[in-house]
Amino acid sequence: MLSVVVFLPLAVCTALLLLPSRALSDRACGRVWIATATADLALVIALWASFDSRGGLQYQQRVRWIPSAGVGYHVGVDGLSLPLVALSCLLFLAVAVFSLRERRRVRSYVCLFLFLQTVSLGLFVALDLILFFVFFDLSIVGMFFVIAGWGHGERARAAALKFFLYTFIGSLALLLGFIGLYLAADPHTFDIVDLTRADPLAGRGLYAGLVLLAIGVGLAVKTPTVPFHTWLPPAHTDAPAAGSAILAGVLLKMGTYGFVRIAMPLLPGSWRRYALAIVVVGAVSVVYGALVALAQTDFKRMIAYTSVNHMGYIILAVGAAGTLAGSDAQTRSLAVTGAVTQMVSHGLITGALFLLTGVLYDRGRTYAIDAYSGLAAHTPRFAAVTAVAAFASLGIPGFSGFIAEFQIFTGSLASQTVATAIAVTGILITAALFLRALRGMFLGVPRLPRTIATRGIADLKGSEAMSTVALLAVALVIGVAPRWLLDVIEPAGHTVIGLVAR
C-alpha cells in the first residue's frame, strides 16, 4: 500500500514519457498530473484514517535488495513521517493546480515533478539508510533540473549548479556517516529499525562523535542551518515558484526529518553529549536568519531567509530534546512535537508564500519590494491572501505556526533557557520584516513598476487562489483545532525522546 503511494507518481511519469509526444496535449498533461496528485493524496488520507497513532511503525514492507551489503527495501510510516507524507502529497497537489498556467515544455515539467513526488515520499517512508540516501540524492537531481530548466534565465543555471554541488557535498558527508554506522553494527546493516534497536555506537566516544558530525553536517546543509545556508537564497530566488514551494515545503524537511528519524534515535549518546552545540546552531539560525531577512530588498529572497529562521526553531527544539538536565518528559515531548509540527506548518505556509511570489513575478517581472506600492488597490484578493500568509508565517495564533512555535519555546526553555530566550526574539523580527514588506508592497499609495503594461495588473486567478488558499486553510485548521495532528505526532515524539534518553 505504502509502495503504491510512493511509486504511483513515478509510474504515471514513465507512462507520460513513453506516450508519443503528439498523443497528449499540454493541457492533458496538467490534468493527468492533478489527477495523479489527487489520487495519491486520497490514498494517504486513507492511510491516515486507518493509522493507529499508538501503534508505532505501520504499513511496513521489507524486501531484500542488496543483501550482501546489508541493504534492503524497507519502508513504513509512524507519527513522525505520516504528517510529512501527507504534507508532501498536499503540496504537490497544490503545485499541480498552481502550474496549470505553465506553458514551457509542460510534459517534461510534469514528469520532473512527478519524479520528485516519488522521491520525496520515498524518503519520508524509507527505513533503510541507503534507501534514504538514494532518495536524498535523487531529490537534488530532480530539483536541479527544475531550477535550471524553468528558473529565471542565466542566473538560474548558476544557482542550480550551486544548489546541486553544495547539497551534493552535504549528501556525501551523510553517506560517510551512514557507512560509519554500518561498520559499527554487528551484523553489518543499514536498516534503520535494526540500528535503532542495536544502538551500535553506544559508548564509542570519539567515533560516535565523528559519525554524528558527518550526519549532522549532511543534514544541516539540506535543512539548511547557519552557516551552511547560502545555497538557499539564490536557489529560491531564481527557481520557478512551483520549484521554490517544493524546495521549501518538502525538500528542506528532508534535513530536519533526518534529525528526528536518524540522528536522534541512532546516535542517542552523542546527541545528548553535543546537544548544546546543536542548540546553539539552532538559536543562531533563528536570530541570524531573521535579521538577514529583515535587511533584504527582494521579497522572495526575504522569504527564503525566513526559512532559515523557521528551520532554526526545529534545530533548537531537537537540541533541547536531547538535554536531559532541567527537563522532564513533558517538556521534551513538547519540543519534539513542536519540531514536527513546525515542519508541517512551514511547508504549508512558506509553500503558499512562495506560490504567491510566483504570482507577483508573473505580474510585475520583479521581486524588488520597492518596485511596488499599494498593490492592494489593484489586486485586493492577492493582497489579502498574502497578508494572511504573512501573518501566519510570523506565528500569529490561529495558524499552525503558533501551535508549533509555542510548543518549541515552552518545551525548550526549561533546559536551554538562554538560547530559547534569544530565539524567542525571532518571532518579533519576523513580525517586523513581514509588516515592512506588506506596508511597502501592498499598502500605501498605489504605484506599479514600469514593467507592467498600461492594461494594469490582474488579481489572483482561480488556480492561483485555489492552491494558496487551500494550503492556508489547512494551516488555519491546524491552528484552531490541532488535536487531529498532534494526536498522531505526540506518541511518535514520545518514542523519540525515549530513544534519546536511553
Added chain:
Amino acid sequence: MLLWPLISVPLGTGAALCLAGRSANRPAPLLAVAAALATLGLAVTAAVARPEASAPLFTGMRAGLAVDGLSAVMVITVAAVTLGVVLFSTGEFGQGENRGRFFGLMLLFAGAMFVTVTATTLPLLLMAWEAMGATSWALIGYWWQQPERVRAADVAFLTTRTADLGLYLAAGAALAGGIGSLRLDALPHAAPPWLNVVTAGAVAAALGKSAQLPFSFWLSRAMLGPSPVSALLHSATMVAAGAYLLLRLHPLLAAATWAGPLVAWTGALTALALGIVAIAQSDLKQLLAASTSAQIGFMVLAAGSGGVAGGLTQLVAHAATKSALFLAAGAWLTALGTKQLPALRGAARRYRMVGAAFAVGTLTLAGLPPLSLWAAKDEVLAAARAENSGLYAVGLAAAAVSAVYSVKALWYVTRPLPTDAEAGYDTEGHGTRRVPRPVSFPLWALTGLAAVLGVLALPGPASWVRHLVGTPAEPSPTAWELGLSAGVALAAATWAWRYSSRPAPVPGAVARWAKGWLGLERGARLLVAGPVPALARALAVFDDRVVDGAVRQSARAGLAAARFARRLDDGGIDAAVGAVASGARGLGRWARRPQTGLVHQYYAQAAVGFCALILIVLLVR
C-alpha cells in the same frame, strides 16, 4: 455550553464578514449589530450561569474557558461597549467604505477579547492576546492607502508584540517551574526561581498591552485609526486587557514579592506622567489617548496593591466613560474634519447633543463627585494607601492632573463659536457638517453608564463586587479620603477652568517634552528600532561577503586545484607516459636497424653472436 457560542458568534460572524468584504457592504452593519446584540445577551447569561468548558490542546495542557466573578464583569463590559461602538459605526461608515472588512474586524477583535477574559490557561490566553494584537493592526491601519496610518499600525503591533514575548517566556518558565497544566490559577505555585520569570514575563506583556511606561507611545500612534476603533480599543479592550491580566494574576504578583510594588509604582507613575502628557496635548484624540494610559495606570496601581475590586470598578467605569468620549470626538471629527482643540472651540454648542454627552464624560473623567470615576478612583487609592502612603500621594496627584486635562478639553469645546470657525475645520479630511442619527443612542447610553456606574463604589455594591472577585478583605475608602479626593478634583478643575486660556506656567522645553509623549518613541527608535535594522544590514553584508564568500572561495579553490591537477596531469603524468612511449619508440627504432633483409649481414650477425656466446661460456666456466 454557553461559552462556545459566546466566542463563536463574534468570531464566526466577524470572519464571515471579513471574507465577504465589500460584497457584504449592505448587510454588514445590520449583521454586526445583530451579532453584537446576541453576544451581549450571551454575555449576560454567561455572567449569571458561570459556565466552564475546556478541550485538550497540548501535551498535559488544556484550552480552558470559564466565567468567574472577574470574567463575568469583563464579558458584560466588553459586550456592552462593543455593541455601543458597533451601533455608532453604522452611522460613521458609509457605502463607500469596505464595511464588510471593518465590521468583520471589529467583531473578530471583540471575539479575541472575549477569549482573553475567559481563558483559564496560559496557552489559550496567549492565543487570544496575540490574535487581538493582529486584529488591532488591521483596524488601526484600516485606511491603508495612507502610509502614516499603516506605519502607526506597525508601531502599535510591534510594540505590543515586543511585550508579548514576555508571555511566551512565562509559559516556558511555568512549565519549567512544574506547572505542567499552565492553568492561570496554578501559576503562583511555580517553583522559584522560575516563579520570578513567570511573573516578569506576564507583567511585561500586561504593561505593553496597557500602554504603561515605557511602552505608552504606541497608543499615541494608534490614534491614527478610525475613531470607533479608538473607542473600542482604548476603553474596554486591548489596553484594558493588560489591566485585566494583572488583576487576574494578582495572586502571582503577591507570590513574587517584588512584583506587587513594581507594578503599583509603574501604574502610579504612568497615571501621573501620562496625565501631564495629556495636559500638554492640543489634539483631542491625543489628549484622550494619553488620559487612557493614565487611567489604566490607576487599574495597574490597584492590581499591584491588591485592590482587585477597586481596579475592576475603575476598569468598568473608565470603559464606559472613555468609549463615550472617543465616540463624541469621532462624531466631531466626522462632522467638522478636525480633532485639534483650538479648532473645536464651540463644537459643543454647535452639536449640543454630542456636546452634552461630552461634558458629562469629561466631568466623569475629571473625577468630580458624584460621578463614577471619582468613587472608583477612591477605591483604588484606598488599596494603594494600605500598601504605601507614597503610592497614595502619587495617585492623588495623578487624580488632580486628570481633573486638569479633562476640564481643559471641556473648556475648549464649550467656548462660544468663533466667527471664523470654518477656517479651522477640515484639517484631517472633509467634514460632513452633520452628526449622523445612529450616533446619539450609543453615545448617550455609554455616557449614562459612565455617570451612574459609581454606584458600584457605594458600600453595598462595593462589597458585592469584592465578593464577586473573591477579595472580601480589600480596604474601602474612608469618608475623609472621599472628601479629600473630591476636594482635590474640584480645586484642580476650577484652576484648570480659569487658566485654560493661558499657556501653562512651565518652560517651553518641558511642555514640548510632554507634548511629544516624553520622547518615549524616540527612545525606542534610538535603542531598538534604529540599531536592529542597522545590525540586520550589516549581517546581510556579512552573509554575502563572508559566509557565502567562503563558499565561493572554496569553489574557486576547487577550480584552482583542478587547474593545478590538469597541469600536473598534462605536464607530469601524461608527459611521463609520453616519455615512456617515445623511449619505447626509440628502442623500437634501434631494434629495427639489424633487420636489413641482406643474408650476408645476417651471417655476420650470427657469427658475432656465436663469438659472444663462446666468450660467455669460456668466461663463466
